[in-house]
Amino acid sequence: MQRSLNINPAKCTGCLQCELACSYENEALFNPAKSRIRVFTFHQEGRFVPYTCTQCAEAWCMRACPVDAITLNRLTGAKEILEARCVGCKVCTIACPFGTVNYNQTTGKVIKCDLCGGDPACASACPTGAITYVDADQTGYERMRAWAEKTSVGASATA
């Protein structure tokens, strides 16, 4: 069973634990500047929104890569960068509509979320449950449950 990162911005406090965990997992340094997940602060609105790769089924980045350096991990569903093959041409960073593939000037390669091989560090580190790792077919489950809970007792639905 594949799982997906499920992000609920309403629970995010902007603490960056996810960015710290991500950079530590991938770079062995606490360095938000190299995190594969980023938290955006919308100051005027008072909102914090974590954002990262959704692991598209038809992945633009993978299709655009001229050297086949982006591959599918069949177990996790993640699109992973093969560092040894990546030439740093950045075409994938242009192809991705969401901006979640980025160039790393330290290594000359690109970086993106790879779901940490199936145990994403960001989700483990998040103190509020804003980032969870759930059944890929059921990312709407909690939201459905919340709406279901609002249904008044005895009400019947007519389609």
Next chain:
Amino acid sequence: MAWTGNILRVDLTNGRIGSEALNREWARDYLGQRGLATKYLVEEIDPKCDPLGLENKLIMATGPLTGTMASTGGRYSVITKSPLTGCVACSNSGGFLGAELKNAGWDMIIFEGRSPHPVYLLIQDDRAELLPADEIWGTSVWHTDEWLHKRHQDPLLRVAAVGRSAEAGCLYAAVINDLHRAAGRSGVGTVMASKHLKAVAVRGTRGVGNIKDPRRFMQAVNAGKKVLADNAVTGQGLPAYGTQVLMNVINEVGALPTRNVREVQFEGASKISGEAMHEPRPSDGKPNLTTNAGCFACTIACGRISTIDKGHFTVETKPEYWGNSGGLEYEAAWALGADTGVSDLDALTYANFVCNEDGFDPISFGSTVAAAMELYEMGVLTQELTGGVEFRFGSAEALARAAELVAKGEGFGRDLGLGSKRFCAKYGHPDLSMTVKGQEFPAYDPRGIQGMGLTYATSNRGACHLRSYTVASEILGIPVKTDPLSPLGKAGLVKAFQDATAAVDSSGLCLFTTFAWTLEDIAPQIDAACEGDWGAGRLAEVGERIWNLERDFNLRAGVSGAEDTLPKRLLTEAAKTGPATGKVSALQEMLPEYYQLRGWSSDGVPIRETRERLGLS
């Protein structure tokens, strides 16, 4: 390790910038941040120097855990000699700037001298340069922040800046970072502005590493996070209500200083409480509080993000204040509200926004306004002096106007910017100033919480709750419950809290963790990250060393034990309502015992054995 080992030294007079190695020996004795920067300050300036003169220095310092994943590990402090108190100043702030500075590769920045023209310091990893700030001099912190982001086309730049109040010489001006986090107390912003340094803008991409034992560090960090999450205060109370969880509690116990500390309970407390911030407003149906927010790496997230009702008189014609920004924390809500008798939550929020926008301390500001209101009601101040404003207790209009005047350093705002001590002296009533060593005391009345009287009287930066927060024990029962109305045992409690706090303030962590953590929770995190053996006992000893170093600086600056006292009102006018009815502060019963426990002489000077034991020269 965990320290980067690099110090940035900026000579503003000559525009010279250099890097130097951190003194590792001092780091072993003073840890980082508050302790280590104070050691540098003590070694480098004459304690008698003019705080606003060329000789004073200003240090921005991180701790060894700043920038790491340790919960709340994003703190930095601003250390200098205070223009408000003449004592050592050390103001601690969260937000994201401290971690960014560490990420850029620096443990601290030491600013010296004074620039001939306004400048800001831009740090991009190991590159640092001073750039002209003429275009932003004379503008607010918020404008400066926006200008710098545009100027450098970098949304990820972190900014600390001073506002117009600091430029105008307000003696309690703050350094504001990330728009609404403040190194707030003792006028550290005033010193920064006196050096013609408008802002520090930082971008770090190097990462924080140098962890001695990474595996053990992550175990300790995760264990610490769990303790915070499972604790009722750090896991529930603070995220839900922020420090404002205290407003109703402290009012109930009869320790909420009200109307310039004439009373100890405020009839409007519930209207300005953390609970009230959740209530939908009648006007627009939205609550004051939009969400809570975390500083860097913080898993508590006590920060308040608030709005003001668009129809409120303070902002109805000013759309620039209609968005969200940093909302009321308890001390601010107390100073702007209970102490001035104002129970209009939106007016308090507006005054708080203005404090952040132009960088000044809401505690000192509110307390000074409260003193002005008392003087006004006594007939000492007239409308002619206040610029036509009726300065009565309870007047939201007067509060809002006062904030605007101090922000810009205009008219009566210049007087209010002097702080309560100089203000009350100027108008002939020094006893009405609610200060110790020139700094306004905060939101806990020592008549109802006796330990706080000793806390204020002996604090090394003038009256302050964040030097030994005995409220934790006396009201909340952390780590053990003590009787708030009794002075018994408080000398030992205050000393223990002072020492532990000095260590926490030197680590890069937030003091609020200590609602749940003891030094036993903190030591494993420091020990896994830093060279050397760091147990709880050693941290307490480091804390005691720091406390004595600060004391020594103050004594050499000419601030003697005679100033370890409280405003006359707290010592002679009994509480009139609540559980503390009939009580005054029993400071005299606690102070001699405190001196003795500290190993100080009867006039408050560390004796030779104490100095030798702590390795103070």
